Amino acid sequence: MANQFSKLARKSRNNVSTTKVDKEAVDNPPLEIFKLGSETLRTKAKRISKVDNELRNLAKDMLQSMYTAKGIGLAAPQVGISKELLVIDTNFEDSAAEPLILINPEITAFGSTLNTYEEGCLSIPGVYLNVVRPSTIKLKFRDDMGRPRKMNADGLLARCIQHEVDHLRGILFVDRVTAKEELKTLLNKEGYKMKDVLPLD
Ligand SMILES: [Zn+2]
Numbered sequence: 001m002a003n004q005f006s007k008l009a010r011k012s013r014n015n016v017s018t019t020k021v022d023k024e025a026v027d028n029p030p031l032e033i034f035k036l037g038s039e040t041l042r043t044k045a046k047r048i049s050k051v052d053n054e055l056r057n058l059a060k061d062m063l064q065s066m067y068t069a070k071g072i073g074l075a076a077p078q079v080g081i082s083k084e085l086l087v088i089d090t091n092f093e094d095s096a097a098e099p100l101i102l103i104n105p106e107i108t109a110f111g112s113t114l115n116t117y118e119e120g121c122l123s124i125p126g127v128y129l130n131v132v133r134p135s136t137i138k139l140k141f142r143d144d145m146g147r148p149r150k151m152n153a154d155g156l157l158a159r160c161i162q163h164e165v166d167h168l169r170g171i172l173f174v175d176r177v178t179a180k181e182e183l184k185t186l187l188n189k190e191g192y193k194m195k196d197v198l199p200l201d
Helices: 002-014 053-068 155-168 180-190
Strands: 073-075 085-088 100-110 114-119 129-134 136-142 148-154
Touching (some): 053 073, 053 085, 053 100, 073 155, 085 155, 129 155, 129 180, 148 155
Antiparallel strands (some): 085 100, 100 136, 114 129
């Protein structure tokens, strides 16, 4: 028994990330996810100066709302909070894999190779369309303990981070879609308005 306790104590000391939730859908997700047309999605997020329990609790609530909605990424502006906070989990099917909590994320370099991939967004359910983006990125951010971190990403993770960082600047993936007719048809079908898209090209 004593041995088990010391093992647990060791484990909790090593496990510095406290921002974790069960990767299960909950009946009443703690946060509402705003949809295309909401002002909050177009509001530029503010940098976070203090990483404290309040912020970690917000990240937990965001994770729970994201898992419930079956998403792989969620930005604070999507839940009505204009702060530079993202939660991402591209390994949502692996209950042991830790999610990423990105505070004040900044993409510092883009790779020169582009790729095309179908994206969707929890703020625009039902709409999935191709978007062209760089396939690799370098990123700096603060983690959920406020420590400065750097990482390289490729594949789905690089794609997801770029999509979420866009949210912090009030940009949505539909703004980047080049197939405008397809976009219009799909938005109409799902009950959204083309005027809520702000094309970048
Ligand atoms: Zn999104």
